[in-house]
Amino acid sequence: MTTTGLTSEVPLDVAAELAAQLRVDSIRSSTSAGSGHPTSSMSAADLLAVLVTRHLRYDWDDPGSPANDHLIFSKGHASPLLYSVFRAVGVVSEDELLGGYRRFGQRLEGHPTPVLPWVDVATGSLGQGLPDGVGVALAGRYLDRLPYRVWALCGDSEMAEGSIWEALDKASYYQLSNLVAIVDVNRLGQRGATDLGWDMGTYAKRAESFGARVLVIDGHDLAAIDRALTEAEGATGGRQPTVILAKTVKGRGFAEIEDSPDWHGKPFPPDMAERAIAEIGGLRNLLVRGPRPEPAEPGPVPPKPSTVPEQPDGQVKASADRPVYKAGDKIATRKAYGDALVALGGADRKVVVLDGEVSNSTYAYEFARAYPDRYFEMFIAEQQMVAAATGLAVRGYKAFASTFAAFLTRAYDFIRMGAVSGVDLRLAGSHAGVEIGADGPSQMALEDLAMMRAVHGSTVLYPADGTSTVALVAEMAATPGISYLRTTRGSYPGLYDDGEQFLVGGSKTLRAGPDDQVTLIGAGVTLYECLRAADLLAGQGIAARVIDCYSVKPVDGPALTAAAEATRGRIVVAEDHHPEGGLGSAVADALLAARQRPLRLTRLAVREMPGSGSGTELLAWAGIDAEHIANAAREMMGEPA
C-alpha cells in the first residue's frame, strides 16, 4: 500500500485519491455483501477524505486515548464509507472489509456499533448520532476539559427528526464549540426527495436560529471542505457549535446513478460495480492517516449556563455520607433518590446527573445544588437527555438521567439504542402509576416496567422505601447496561433500617411463617398494600407471606419459587402498572421457568384507563389495594391445588 500522512500534513490531492478509494471500497464492500448503502456513502466520501486526512485528530493505534477526537456517523447506514475509512487508516484489512461486511459473526455490522473500538455509539436509528455527540461534547467541554472535538456526519433525511433540533438547541445552550455537525445534503431519502431537497438556505436559517455557526459548502469541492473544517476547528474557542451544510450528490462518482432516487440502500450488481469502479479510476490501496492529537492536560472549568433550580430553599450540602432513614419514618422514594445521588456524587467524581426540567419533582435538584458542575439540565427534551447521558457514558461518566417515568416513553428509541451501544445508563422515572392521583393518566407511567424489561440486558428496580432506594441507587452505579429505577410520588413509612442489604436480583421476605398459605408479592406502593392485605388476612386466620420484589429484572427466582412451594403454589401479585409485561409477568416468567408446580398465580394490575382522584381512591378503583389483594388471596384458598 502507499503510505502517506503518518507524520506530515496530507495534501489535498492525496485526499482526492482517498475519496476515490473510499467510493470504490464502499461499492466493493456492499456489492460483496449483497446489501448496504453505497450511494449514501459516495455522497459523503469527499467530506470524509478531507476530514480524516487533515482534521480529525485521532491515534488509530490507541482508540481509547482521551485526547482523540470523536467521529460519529449519525447516518449509520453509510457504514461502507466508515469501514472504508477504517481500511484506509490501516485498522481494518481489505479481506475483512470485503469478506466481513454484514456477515454473521463479524464485527462490520450493517450499521456501526461499538463492537468496533473506533465507534463510540451505535447508530442506524436516524437522528441519534448528533444528540449522542452533544453528550460527548458536554463531557469534553465541562468534565474532561480536553481539546478534543466531536465530528458528527449527519444525513439530510434525519434533519426531519425533532431530536436533531433538540440536539442543536442544547449544543448552543451549552456553548459546545467543540461539536461540528457535517450534514451530507444529498437531496434524496429512501423513497424519494427529502422534505427540503437542496434548499440549503432554509437548512442554514434553521441551524442558525438554533444557535449554530453555519457554513454552506459544495460537498464535493475538497478545498471548500478543507476551508470549512479549518474554520470549524478555529471556532472551537467560541461559544457556538458549527454546522457544515454540504451540498452533495447521492452516488457521486458514478454518472449512471448519480442523483437517482432509485438507488437508495441498494448494492450495485457486480457488472455495475465494475463499471462504477472503472469510472472512479479503479482500485486504490492508499494507507493514509491524519494528525494525531497532542497530549493535553484538563483546562480550567469553563462557566456553564446556570441551570440549578431557582427554588429558594437553600443549598444542599455536598457529602459522601450515605443518607440514613429509620424504619417507620415517612419519605418518598423520589426524595431518597435525590439524597442518594448526593452521596454517590460525593464519593465518585464520575457521577453526573441529567434531568428533563422536572428536577424539583424527581429530586435530581439535590445533586444539582450540591455539584452544579456535574449537573446538566436538558429541559423538556427527553430524547436529548438520554442521548446526552449516552454520550457522557462514552467518556466514562456514570450518568443518571431522570424525569417522570411516563415521559421516559418519549426516549424509548434512544434507550433501545443505548443497549445496542452497550453503554451503561442509569435512568430514574418518578411519579409512577395511578398512585400519583390528581394529575391524571397523561402523567401516570403504566407501561414503563414493560418497556424497560424488554430492553436487552436491562436491570429494573422498584424500591418501596428510602433505605432500599439508597442501596439500589448505589447498586445502579455499579451495574452495567441500562438500569432503571422507578420511584414513587408519595411518602411512605420506612420498612428497613439503615444497613440492610439490597442487591440487583434480590428480594426481601417481610412476612413469613411456617403456616403461610399464600404469598403476596408487591413492589413500590403495592408492597404497602400487600402488607396491609396480610394484616386483613391474618384477622381472618389466613397467614400470608409477603415479598418485596424490588428487583423486577432480574427477579429473585429462588425466593419466589421457595415462597410458591411453601404456600402450595398460591401467589398474588399486585402492581401499579398495566397487566402486560410488568412485575406480574416477571414473577410468572420466573415461576414458569423454574417449572413451579402447582402454580396458581393471580395478577392484579391497572386494567382500565384511570382518571384523576387521590392515590388511595385510584389504587382501590384499579383493584390493587389491600382489600382486593386480600380478596384475591381468599378466593384462591377455595381452589384445588
Add this chain to the structure above:
Amino acid sequence: MTTTGLTSEVPLDVAAELAAQLRVDSIRSSTSAGSGHPTSSMSAADLLAVLVTRHLRYDWDDPGSPANDHLIFSKGHASPLLYSVFRAVGVVSEDELLGGYRRFGQRLEGHPTPVLPWVDVATGSLGQGLPDGVGVALAGRYLDRLPYRVWALCGDSEMAEGSIWEALDKASYYQLSNLVAIVDVNRLGQRGATDLGWDMGTYAKRAESFGARVLVIDGHDLAAIDRALTEAEGATGGRQPTVILAKTVKGRGFAEIEDSPDWHGKPFPPDMAERAIAEIGGLRNLLVRGPRPEPAEPGPVPPKPSTVPEQPDGQVKASADRPVYKAGDKIATRKAYGDALVALGGADRKVVVLDGEVSNSTYAYEFARAYPDRYFEMFIAEQQMVAAATGLAVRGYKAFASTFAAFLTRAYDFIRMGAVSGVDLRLAGSHAGVEIGADGPSQMALEDLAMMRAVHGSTVLYPADGTSTVALVAEMAATPGISYLRTTRGSYPGLYDDGEQFLVGGSKTLRAGPDDQVTLIGAGVTLYECLRAADLLAGQGIAARVIDCYSVKPVDGPALTAAAEATRGRIVVAEDHHPEGGLGSAVADALLAARQRPLRLTRLAVREMPGSGSGTELLAWAGIDAEHIANAAREMMGEPA
C-alpha cells in the same frame, strides 16, 4: 349570569372582564382541588379571553359539528384555564368547576382528555398538542376541505421538545394556513427559567425558519392579541401556518407571585387565593360566547406537495378488490399489508395512510400511488407521524401509519397518549426481529410486542402469511383503540387460501391430531419454524400440535388452553422478540389466567444482542429456529407432568 356575545361581536372590554373571570376561576378551581396550575393558566388568560369571544368559531351546543374550529391545549397543565373557559361559555357549571376538578370519578381531570366533548385529544405530555393539531389541520385542508381552524395553545417550555419542530416542519410543508400556534411565553418552566426565557427574537427566528408566519405580541395587551388573531385568520388563505409568540407573565394578575419561579404547579392556599381574587376584582359570572361557524360545503381539493415515491415501477391500480394469494405462493407480509391498504382504500374513503419515509419498505407506497390524495408522507419524523394519525382520527379518518417496527419506539409516548385520548390508531411495523438479517440490531424490532401490548386497550397482530395479513388489516379498520400489525421483511409461502377467516383474538391450529404430545406456538416468521420443527419431531415419532398465534393481544385463550390440555400442558413458544412481554408472555398470561394445570412452558426468544447475518443464521443463533424448537419439545418429553 351576565350573558354576552351569543349573537353579536363581543367588545374587547368584555373580553377583559372575561380574562379576569378566567383568572379568578383558575385560582378557585385549583385551590378547591388542592392541586393544579393556576399560574400557568393566568399567563394565558388574556389570550384565551380574546380567542374565545372573538375568533374561535365554535358551536358550544354542538361540539360534534364538522364546521367547528378546534381548540387544543398543548400545554395541558393549564386545564384550570380551559375548564374556566368551559364555564364561561356555559357548558360546565360553577359547581362542577369547583367540586369536580381533579376529583375521582369526575370528568374535569388534571389534564384534559376527550372524556369532555369539547376536547379533541388528551394532552399533558408536553409537545404533543401542536403535532396532534397538525393532523387535524391536514384533515381540514386536504380531506374535509372545510374552513375550520386549529388553534393550539402551547407553553414555552414545550418548545424544547423536538416534536414541536417536527410539527412546524410538516405544517409548513403541507401549507397548513389553517393552523395557528399560540405560544404562551411566560419565561418559566417547572423548576426555573426556560432555555430561552423571554428571548422572543430567537423564538421568532426559529419558527420563521421552520416556515411559519410569526407574530410577536404582548400577551397581555388585548388589542394586540385581537390584531394578531385577526391576522392569523386572514392568513388562512395562504400557505403558511401562523405562530403567535405572546410574551406573558406567569401568575399575571396577582402581583405577589407574578413572574416568580416558585409557583409552578401549585394551587394557592385559601388565604392567598382570597387576596388574589380580590386583586383581580372579585368573582364574576359572565356567560359569553364567541362567533359560531357558518355552515360550509367542502371546498375544492387543494394541490398537495408531491410525496408519492419516485420509484419508476408504475402506478398501482386503485381497487376495492381484496388481494388474493394462494397457499404456497411466496409473499412478504409487508407487501400484503400494502396490497390490503389499496383494497381498503378503494372500499372506504375514510381510510388514510401515513408513513415515515420508508413507504417503499413498508409497502405503504402502494396506497400512496393508488390514492395520493389520502396519503401523507411524514418523512423521518415518527412522533409527528403518530400525532398526525391521531389528529386525522379526531376528524373521523381511519389512519394507518407505518414505519420499521423498531422506529415505532420513537413514538411510544405518542402511542401511549393516543390511548389516553381514546382515538383509533392503526400502526404497522415492518422489518421486525432478527429475521431482517444484514442490517443489524438498530433496525431489528425486538421490543415492539412488549411495548404495544402494554398500551391500554391495544390490539397486537402478527400474521405469518399474505392471506392472514389481508384479513387482519381489514379487522384493524374495524377495531377501536390502538391496533398494531407486525410485518416481516422476507417472503414466505402462503399458509392459507383466500377466504379463510381471521379474527382479532383468534388463532389457527395448523397441525393437530389425537396423539399430539406437545404444542408448538409461533407467530410470523417463527410459525414457519414451528411447522418445520413439527416435521422434525414427526420424523422422530413425536406428534406436535402447531398453532398460529397471529393475535398476540387479545390472545386466543380457549385455543391455547385446549391445546395445553390435549398435550398434557407441554407448550413451546418461539418468538422473534426479546423474552420479556411478547408472544411468550401473552401465552403464559392466558394459560395462568385459565389456571392451566399441568403447565410446562418453554419460551424461546432472542436473549442476546444480535449482529448482522442472514435471517436464517440469526434465527438459529437466537435459538428460535426449527431445530431449537424441536429440541425444546423433546426435552420436555422427559419431564414429569
